[in-house]
Amino acid sequence: MRGDPSVLHVDLDAFFAAVEQRDKPSLRGKPVVVGGIGVRGVVSTASYEARKYGVRSAMSTAEARSRCPHAAYLAPRFEAYRQSSQMVMAEMRALSPLVEPLSLDEAFIDLAASGLSGLTVDDVEAIARDLKESIRKVSGGLTASVGAGTSKLIAKIASDLDKPDGVVVVPAGTEAEFLAPMQVTVIPGVGPATAQRLSMAGVRTVADLQQLDEDELVRQIGSAHGTSLHRLAVAADDRPVVSDRETKSVSVEDTFETDIIDRSLLVAIADRMSLRVSERLQKAQLSGRTVTVKTRMHDFTTHTRSSTLAGPTDDSRVIARVARRLLEESEVGGGIRLLGVGVSSLADWIQDDLFTEDEHADDPVEVIELPARPRDQLGFHPGQDVAHPDYGRGWVWGSGRGRVTVRFETADTPPGPVRTFAIDDPALTKVRIIGADADEEPETDQNVSNE
DNA sequence: TCTGGGGTCCTAGGACCC
DNA sequence: TCTGGGGTCCTAGGACCC
Secondary structure, eight states: OOSSOOEEEEEETTHHHHHHHHHOGGGTTSOEEEEOOSTTOBEEEEOHHHHTTTOOTTSBHHHHHHHOTTSEEEOOOHHHHHHHHHHHHHHHHHHOSOEEEEETTEEEEEGGGGTOOSOOHHHHHHHHHHHHHHHHHHHTSOOEEEEEESSHHHHHHHHTTTOSSOEEEOOTTOHHHHHTTSBGGGSTTOOHHHHHHHHHTTOOBHHHHHHSOHHHHHHHHOHHHHHHHHHHHTTOOOOOOOSOOOOOEEEEEEEEEEEEOOHHHHHHHHHHHHHHHHHHHHHTTOEEEEEEEEEEETTOOEEEEEEEEEEEEOOHHHHHHHHHHHHHTSOOTTOEEEEEEEEEEEESSOOHHHHOOSTTTTOOOEEEEOOOOOHHHHOOOTTOEEEETTTEEEEEEEEETTEEEEEEOOSSSTTOOEEEEETTOTTOEEEEEETOSOOOOOOOOHHHHTO
């Protein structure tokens, strides 16, 4: 372990809400809640004004509304957050080349990597205050809380102690006593389930944990977790700050406003999710071998089914074909509230010849209008691709009683707005998306064949 | 007023191989 | 003839984080 508090943890205060207040002055000083605004939405971030009313992250938006009805409820604008995040991260990299982002609003910085050594508490505090000032300037007024210590663990916990807009530096050599009086839940990785098990063993504070035998801890919470927690409790943390962490999986999921039972609708949604996963893989120049379909039932039980291909793919049709099969094997039962498609076992290459033998393999996804035909011959089915001159590309969510409900896809808000049209509305045209079809291909995945 | 979406890491059992 | 043992891969589920 290092001898000076040269690991920093920077945490932007109420980040999403702060960006909204920055961009819309009328929201400043007022409660702002950013998150899902639908009936099943949850809160991502509440401004400090909203927190006074008990609004918290991960709370259902419905509960937030009852606690603070007069707050502004906003859907997240991830593009704006990403932009601000990049500017802030750039300020950090100007301070040290070794920066490890944990999310849009959090990062570790290793000051030792910039050649600084023998830093005193006062040195680090001055550096932290300078950084906060440059973050404020470059981001248009965002504040950050900074923690510093001899390890990631200490820096992370310290940054939480004086929010918002604070700086806490823990002197080298005082780590174990710094942690001792705190609840075990301050240690990252100790959530409700672990805390419950620990409390059954009489452990509530880190001091309790420091006295617990390692073997006993491993018996209570398992080998990997127990061993690492035993070390963290005495502040023995030598995990390095790592700047380039590899992506391990890419996934898309959606919780529906009402549970879905219709399998053909689920297939249509899975196809689209496969397309979005594929687009994101391609953008990141990644491909993967394992396709996973996730379903969450009406009672919130969650199931995953996965299948591993012989070689990696980023092809939407391959992903969709596997996803369809996995979905077929999944129970729909009393309705599904969430569906997800993901790809893991990633590689940064693609096994061309194995997967792109299809004649349309290299076709870009494009929209082709079908020849005009009388409406009554067309019909609409769930998942049918359509286009509208005012709203762009969309697809049929449902139809009946002379009306058809269409979900439009926009770049910024992936699920898109839902609109209803008369079934004979001439502005609504049926289209076909080349490339999104899950055409028949030879079965290429080995493990499927011995199921 | 029920519980988002994007991830990471770990566990455990079975298949399979040497 | 009462049956090893280790390693790796795959699948499913769960805890946890922001």
